[in-house]
Amino acid sequence: MLGVARGVAGQLGQLLAVLVAVSFLTFLLLDALPGSAADARIGPLPNFSPAERAELTASISEQLGLDKPLPWQYVIWIRNALSGDFGLTYQGLDVSTVIGDRLGATLELALTSIVVSVVGSLLVSLLAFRTRFRIVRGGIQGLTTILLVMPAFWLGLLLVIVFAAEIGWLPSAGYVPLEDGLGANVETLVMPALTLALPQLALFFRYLNAGLHDTAGADFVTASRARGLSERAIAYRHVLPNAALPTITVVGLVVGSLISGLVIVESVFSWPGLGLLLVDSVKSKDNNTVAAIVLITAATYVVVAFVVDMLYRLLDPRTRRRT
Amino acid sequence: MRRVRAWFGRQPLPLVIGTAMLLPFVIVAIVPGLVAPHDPLSIESLPLEGPSGTYWLGTDEVGRDLLSRCLYAARNDIFVSLSSAFVAFTVGTGLGLFAGYTGGRVDTLVMRLVDVLLSFPTIVLALFLIVVFGRQQWVQVLAIALVMMPSMARFSRGTGLVLRNRGYVEAAKLSGASRWHVLRHHVLPNSLPTLLVAASVLASSAVLISASLSYLGLGAQPPDPSWGNMLRSAYGVVYEAPLYGIGPGVCVTIVSGAYVLIGEGLRRKYRTDRNVAKGAVAVEASVGVL
Numbered sequence: 001m002l003g004v005a006r007g008v009a010g011q012l013g014q015l016l017a018v019l020v021a022v023s024f025l026t027f028l029l030l031d032a033l034p035g036s037a038a039d040a041r042i043g044p045l046p047n048f049s050p051a052e053r054a055e056l057t058a059s060i061s062e063q064l065g066l067d068k069p070l071p072w073q074y075v076i077w078i079r080n081a082l083s084g085d086f087g088l089t090y091q092g093l094d095v096s097t098v099i100g101d102r103l104g105a106t107l108e109l110a111l112t113s114i115v116v117s118v119v120g121s122l123l124v125s126l127l128a129f130r131t132r133f134r135i136v137r138g139g140i141q142g143l144t145t146i147l148l149v150m151p152a153f154w155l156g157l158l159l160v161i162v163f164a165a166e167i168g169w170l171p172s173a174g175y176v177p178l179e180d181g182l183g184a185n186v187e188t189l190v191m192p193a194l195t196l197a198l199p200q201l202a203l204f205f206r207y208l209n210a211g212l213h214d215t216a217g218a219d220f221v222t223a224s225r226a227r228g229l230s231e232r233a234i235a236y237r238h239v240l241p242n243a244a245l246p247t248i249t250v251v252g253l254v255v256g257s258l259i260s261g262l263v264i265v266e267s268v269f270s271w272p273g274l275g276l277l278l279v280d281s282v283k284s285k286d287n288n289t290v291a292a293i294v295l296i297t298a299a300t301y302v303v304v305a306f307v308v309d310m311l312y313r314l315l316d317p318r319t320r321r322r323t
Numbered sequence: 324m325r326r327v328r329a330w331f332g333r334q335p336l337p338l339v340i341g342t343a344m345l346l347p348f349v350i351v352a353i354v355p356g357l358v359a360p361h362d363p364l365s366i367e368s369l370p371l372e373g374p375s376g377t378y379w380l381g382t383d384e385v386g387r388d389l390l391s392r393c394l395y396a397a398r399n400d401i402f403v404s405l406s407s408a409f410v411a412f413t414v415g416t417g418l419g420l421f422a423g424y425t426g427g428r429v430d431t432l433v434m435r436l437v438d439v440l441l442s443f444p445t446i447v448l449a450l451f452l453i454v455v456f457g458r459q460q461w462v463q464v465l466a467i468a469l470v471m472m473p474s475m476a477r478f479s480r481g482t483g484l485v486l487r488n489r490g491y492v493e494a495a496k497l498s499g500a501s502r503w504h505v506l507r508h509h510v511l512p513n514s515l516p517t518l519l520v521a522a523s524v525l526a527s528s529a530v531l532i533s534a535s536l537s538y539l540g541l542g543a544q545p546p547d548p549s550w551g552n553m554l555r556s557a558y559g560v561v562y563e564a565p566l567y568g569i570g571p572g573v574c575v576t577i578v579s580g581a582y583v584l585i586g587e588g589l590r591r592k593y594r595t596d597r598n599v600a601k602g603a604v605a606v607e608a609s610v611g612v613l
Contacts, residue, residue, distance in 0.1 A: 017435070018439055018442060021435070021439040022442045022443070025439060025443075033454070033455055034455075145580075145583070146576070146580070149531075149576055149579040149580040149583055150575070150576040150579070150580075151531050151534050151535060151554075151572070151575050151579075153535065153538050153551075154571075154572035157557060157561065157568045157572065158572070160558070161561060164561070165561050165562050166565065172561060172562075256444075257444040257445065259444045259446075259447055260444045260447065263447070263450070264535055264539070267538075268558065278447065278450060279450070282450045282541065283540065283541075285454065287454070290451060290454055291451075293447065294443065294447055294448070294451050297443075297444050297447050298443045298444070298447075299442075301442050301444060302442045
């Protein structure tokens with residue numbers, strides 16, 4: 001038990017070290033931006049008069065310690081970031097407020113897509129595993145392979161062509177908040193969520209499928225069959241849990257790096273979330289916002305990877321003994 | 324001729340199909356002018372015309388020939404994806420094999436660095452690098468290479484670790500070969516087949532990342548065509564010309580699929596075991612689903 005605790009403590013230490021390194025690298029890139037540090041960190045602030053701007057710039061430079069050495073600037077930056085202060089946007093708004101406004105839409109899209117892809121991949125891989133028809137299995141395998149090599153924004157375009165332009169069931173882009181009616185919200189959600197979920201589903205399927213076929217030949221399966229268990233019980237109670245375990249790591253990787261997919265899908269469907277905000281900020285050179293999103297998403301990845309690792313140890317007793 | 328055919332007959336089927344899918348695009352990328360029926364930048368006809376005998380895929384929103392633009396786009400997309408995959412492969416493999424073979428503190432240091440780089444989601448890091456260093460093509464190549472390099476390093480490190488304990492490596496070390504010599508003449512050649520499988524997965528991801536960047540408007544700049552920025556325009560006119568985006572989309576999918584097939588073919592050719600293939604897929608998973 002003590003060994004386990006020590007293992008977890010060591011992992012936590014590593015987690016912290018990676019987090020510090022990630023944030024320092026983000027800060028270095030922010031600092032490497034062309035132009036003076038004050039310009040890069042404060043921005044043109046078009047809504048202020050020249051006098052106000054000069055005054056604001058001076059006071060912010062003072063606060064950020066821009067005349068101090070780099071490591072000291074980093075300490076100030078990360079301390080502010082930890083208390084939720086990422087500075088001002090291009091327009092002079094609080095970065096954290098702008099990000100907070102976008103979080104709801106992003107979480108709605110992200111959660112829906114993950115639920116759809118996890119549940120969908122389970123159903124599809126069980127279908128492929130248990131079906132008697134080779135054509136079904138081959139069809140599923142072919143389709144998932146194509147889904148993995150086609151770019152998400154093209155998949156989105158095909159969905160828009162069919163469901164918005166030809167049949168006209170769904171709006172081609174946009175977002176209706178949940179407060180303005182569940183039906184309208186779901187209508188706008190369907191295509192972005194599918195565009196995000198289908199390639200993930202294909203990836204999970206590939207792992208689950210490999211896992212199912214590896215496990216199907218294991219001795220304990222033969223033993224269960226010899227004991228007279230039904231094929232159904234074997235598939236659901238013995239093969240599936242063992243096959244699903246390695247897939248958890250992949251799901252974790254995908255959840256942690258979901259923002260990559262969100263960037264594309266949100267730009268495709270004008271979904272007002274973090275991904276679209278990132279692209280817009282990149283284009284308008286809104287450096288503080290970009291740095292804040294980079295830091296937040298990288299930290300999310302590190303934490304998710306850690307949680308998945310812990311979860312894996314909890315679920316698979318074999319990995320526990322090694323620590 | 325017969326010998327060429329016999330050689331082809333011995334290759335695994337996915338490798339042959341993948342190469343057959345990729346080769347036309349490489350040729351078009353080198354000499355687009357020979358194949359394209361029209362000038363990709365000149366306004367030839369009315370905007371958004373449907374497919375016809377003169378304009379096989381129709382015309383775009385200002386009346387340029389879509390087929391010619393698709394073909395010329397190969398120049399940008401194939402160049403960016405191949406060169407970034409090459410850079411990621413060289414640097415990643417070099418670092419990974421070196422770390423895995425050397426072991427000890429060097430290994431720990433390199434792998435922690437890789438962990439840190441892996442923590443940045445692919446597209447996010449690429450976008451950040453483009454903000455910092457500008458929108459030139461070489462920045463794109465290096466940005467895509469940098470986001471893929473860590474997964475390649477991690478993968479090749481595993482190979483380095485395995486080869487370190489092989490008999491022939493021990494023998495070379497005992498006969499006084501330098502570390503560089505062992506790496507160059509024993510570790511690299513013996514891990515190359517495995518690494519090439521991962522490299523083709525990398526190239527496939529590179530196509531998707533580069534298309535995504537130009538889709539977001541941060542890759543090839545208009546009026547120069549790229550499959551990504553053509554697909555972006557296709558979204559704007561989806562009600563008027565639904566077929567606009569089919570051509571460029573098919574191109575990206577074929578090229579990225581071709582690399583995957585080539586990878587699968589190489590795996591069969593060198594009879595690498597399934598665990599290696601799993602590792603290669605893990606490279607893909609860590610690059611992210613796009």
